[in-house]
Amino acid sequence: MRDLLNDLEAGHFLSDPDPVRRAQIQMRQPLPKRFYKAATVAETPEGHSVQLDGKPIRTPGRAQLLLPTGAAAALVAGEFEAQKDTIDPVTMPVLRLANTAIDGVASDMQAVLEDVMRFSSSDMLCYRADSPDALVSRQAEAWDPVLDWAHATLGARFFLAEGVMHVEQPREAIAAVGLWLRQREEPFRLSAIHLMTTLTGSALIALATEARAIDPDTAWTAAHVDEDWTIEHWGEDAEASLRRALRRRDFDAAVALARSVDATA
Known part of the structure; x- marks a missing residue:
């Protein structure tokens, strides 16, 4: 799938x-x-x-x-x-x-739901830099509110780790994500959530955006903390800038479609 x-x-x-x-x-x-x-x-x-x-x-x-x-x-x-x-x-x-x-x-919503759950089991927000301090602070500022939302709203508490070594997340947290997704089991909504997840690298950012807990600009900034840090120190080439702009356009389209599903017919 x-x-x-x-x-x-x-x-x-x-x-x-x-x-x-x-x-x-x-x-x-x-x-x-x-x-x-x-x-x-x-x-x-x-x-x-x-x-x-x-x-x-x-x-x-x-x-x-x-x-x-x-x-x-x-x-x-x-x-x-x-x-x-x-x-x-x-x-x-x-x-x-x-x-x-x-x-x-539409033909296999369960598979899409499970794919988003897999993203959450190794969500980008759970993997933090150990230095420099400025990057550590920037990650915390952008990512902690999303994790706090997931804990308060979904009942999902995730473990954090430094570096890229995999950390096993509680089954209860992944199950809570699955329960939340089942309440959104509609083809167009799930398509939008899945695309937001793949574009940001974070199921939790996608879910918080779809739930309107964070706005699209905040979500996009949170998804690019590390990339923006690299750009600030090493610069960005034109092709990478174009690629990011096109991804942002697709992200905004997913947000718009998800929200339009809630609109009065």
Whole structure:
């Protein structure tokens, strides 16, 4: 299941899984012309359909693109409306995530749930630097509130370790994460949580963001404490900066989709 999710989330049906390489390839290859005048949302008995000139869209797996709320469908329709003379799939992260939910996650939500639980068993927030003091303090400032939230809200208490040596987490903590996820067992929500988890390297950051315990900017900053520390001391190249910007765009799309699932249809 993780391989399928990675393929779908990273753009298996696009030109390349790496966002920078994908952008470079798209620049070299001619993009399809925009063939429709308007992207709209239509409410049907099965869900909210995204339509191009009145014709429903299908996923790469040939399923009809149906979303659970009008707000969610509007996000996808907005991406189609934002296309100019050509259609650039790179600029449509919500569509890609919706395809993931329908073609991949809906058929085996348990596997996705377990994958997020596996991330939590070796969550990035539990592995701390032992020096320098400034980095230790920065990690604590960004990560401790998320761990405190997990303890207070999920009932999950995680152990911390210095360095990269694996630390066994309590079974009760992982079970608490699983229980929390079961309350969110819906394809589009789980797809968003899974993508946020893989983009940040932390299931706990993803869960806290989805629960609105932290805002997206705080979450993104927390996920990049170590990377930002390295950049401050060694600099950043242009390609790495572009890759991070594209990941942030996908992260924001996941947040938007997760929140739209809660919106009134």
